[in-house]
Structure formats: C-alpha cells, structure tokens
Amino acid sequence: MKSVLIAIIVKNTQMVTKENIEFLSNWCQKHDLYRWQIVFVHSSNDDIDPKIQMLIKGNNGISIDFARIFFHGKGFKLKSAWLNHNVDIYSYINLELIEDIDFLLDIVRPISLDIFDVAIGSRGLKKSIVIQNKLKRIIFHVFARLYKLFANSKIYDLNFGMKAASSAVVFDLIPRIVDNELFFDTEFIWLVEKFNYRVLEVPARWEDREGLSSYSFKNIFLYLKNLLRLKFTSITNI
Numbered sequence: 001m002k003s004v005l006i007a008i009i010v011k012n013t014q015m016v017t018k019e020n021i022e023f024l025s026n027w028c029q030k031h032d033l034y035r036w037q038i039v040f041v042h043s044s045n046d047d048i049d050p051k052i053q054m055l056i057k058g059n060n061g062i063s064i065d066f067a068r069i070f071f072h073g074k075g076f077k078l079k080s081a082w083l084n085h086n087v088d089i090y091s092y093i094n095l096e097l098i099e100d101i102d103f104l105l106d107i108v109r110p111i112s113l114d115i116f117d118v119a120i121g122s123r124g125l126k127k128s129i130v131i132q133n134k135l136k137r138i139i140f141h142v143f144a145r146l147y148k149l150f151a152n153s154k155i156y157d158l159n160f161g162m163k164a165a166s167s168a169v170v171f172d173l174i175p176r177i178v179d180n181e182l183f184f185d186t187e188f189i190w191l192v193e194k195f196n197y198r199v200l201e202v203p204a205r206w207e208d209r210e211g212l213s214s215y216s217f218k219n220i221f222l223y224l225k226n227l228l229r230l231k232f233t234s235i236t237n238i
Contacts, residue, residue: 002112003035003087004164006104009077010095012044013052013066020098021055021064027101028062034108037063037087041077043070075180082170088112090170094161097206106202107164117197118165120189121204124156132208143223150227151190158186160204169197176238182219183226190230191238 006024010016028036048066056064067084069077082090089111093104107119123130124144130137144156163185173191177184192199 001033001035002089003037004089004091004108004112005037005039005082005085005087007078007081007090007092008038008040008095008098009074009092010040010042012042013040013046013048015042015095016040016052016066018051018055020095021052023098024101025062025064031105034089034112035087037085038065039081039085040064040066041069041081042066043068043072043077071180073180073184074182075177075184078184079174079177079180082174086167088167089164090167091164092162097161100205103202103204104162104164107162107200110200111164111166115198116200117169118163118189118192119200119202120155120157120164121160121162121206122155122157122201123160123204123206125201125203127203128157129203129205130208131206136208147186147227150231151193153190153193155189155193155199155201157201157204158189160206162204163188165192173197178229179226181222183223186223186226187230 024038028038067081069080071077078092081092089108091104091108093101097103103121107121110116110119122128123132123140132140144158147153147158148156159182169192173188173195176191177187179187189199
C-alpha cells in the first residue's frame with residue numbers, strides 16, 4: 001500500500017475548522033487504498049484550537065498534523081512540508097479545493113501505478129470546467145501561452161492548486177528550485193520537463209472566488225523576470 005502526503009497551505013491555524021478535520025478524516029478512511037498523511041502548513045504564531053487537537057487525536061489512525069514554517073511564501077512551506085516527510089507520493093491541495101478532493105485520486109493514481117512521475121490539475125484543457133471572471137481568464141491564457149513559448153512546454157496550467165509527485169521527483173527537484181514565492185509552481189514544472197520526468201495534466205473543475213490581487217503589476221513583473229531567468233538557465237548549471 002502506497003503512502004501519500006497531502007500538504008494543505010493555510011495562512012493561520014484558525015482557518016482550519018472542525019468540519020475540515022472531520023471531512024478529511026472520513027474521506028481518507030473511505031479511500032483506504034492508500035495510507036494518507038495530512039499536514040496543514042502555516043507561518044502564524046496562533047495556537048491550535050484545543051478542540052481541533054482533541055479531534056486530531058481521536059481520528060481513527062489517520063495522521064493529521066500542523067507544521068509551522070517561519071518563512072512566508074508558498075515555496076518555503078511546501079519544501080519544508082514535503083522534505084520533512086517520508087512517503088511514496090507527495091501532494092498538495094489549496095484549502096478552498098477541499099470540497100473537490102475526490103479529484104486528488106485522479107492525480108495520485110497514475111503515479112502510484114508508475115505510469116507518470118508527476119500529475120497536475122489543469123484549468124486549460126478542453127474538458128476542464130472553469131467558472132472565472134472574463135478578464136482573469138484572458139490573462140490566464142496569455143500567461144499560459146507565454147510560458148509555453150518561453151519554455152517550449154507542453155503544459156498549459158502551471159498554478160492550479162492541486163499537484164502530486166513521486167518521492168524520486170520531490171527529492172531530486174525540490175531542492176533545486178530557486179523561487180520560494182508565487183513562481184514556485186512554474187519553476188517546479190519547468191524542472192520536471194527539463195529533467196524528462198513523465199508529467200500528466202488532468203482536466204480540473206474550478207470556480208474562481210478570488211480577486212485580481214494575484215495579477216498585480218508587481219506579480220506580473222516578477223513572473224516575467226523569472227521567466228527570463230529560466231529562459232537563460234542551462235540545466236547543467238542547476
């Protein structure tokens with residue numbers, strides 16, 4: 001039986017509710033083809049609610065834990081969560097996608113069967129179901145095509161909040177990633193393709209509930225700057 005880590009990044013421990021814990025615990029018990037481990041990764045100084053702690057202790061053997069990372073940035077949190085656990089398959093999911101966690105099985109299964117090394121959810125495929133602001137949809141497609149042009153890539157969606165990778169990929173590539181902020185996902189997929197790992201893009205269902213903050217001028221500038229860095233980076237120097 002393969003072991004799978006689910007890392008869930010949260011801003012603080014107060015975002016994790018009793019309902020989240022019960023839902024995830026029941027889901028893991030229902031899908032017992034794998035040995036699941038769950039870690040909520042945060043960088044706050046908040047104490048964990050005692051009721052949550054009691055619930056975790058009595059969750060029928062499913063490993064659920066919290067990890068405090070003192071550095072901000074998605075990359076820092078995922079690197080720490082993944083590299084400090086020893087499992088067969090590593091995954092992460094954004095908190096807002098928990099209700100659609102069944103989709104995680106679609107990206108874990110091909111890795112467990114050794115058909116692919118990495119699997120990612122995608123909002124850019126024909127069968128993807130996406131509800132999103134039109135302006136953000138246009139920006140998404142522009143950046144996706146820009147990356148494909150710069151990196152000569154076959155991957156369309158780099159930043160969807162659900163991915164999984166084999167332990168071989170994680171321990172080979174994660175320490176090589178330079179950016180520990182919003183560009184982390186893009187650089188990870190770039191490395192996956194450059195090192196010729198087998199990657200699967202799976203159509204996802206997604207409803208956008210966020211504003212345009214992720215497309216600020218600052219973030220766009222940093223994204224383009226990092227794209228240029230990758231464009232002129234040789235894998236022999238990584």
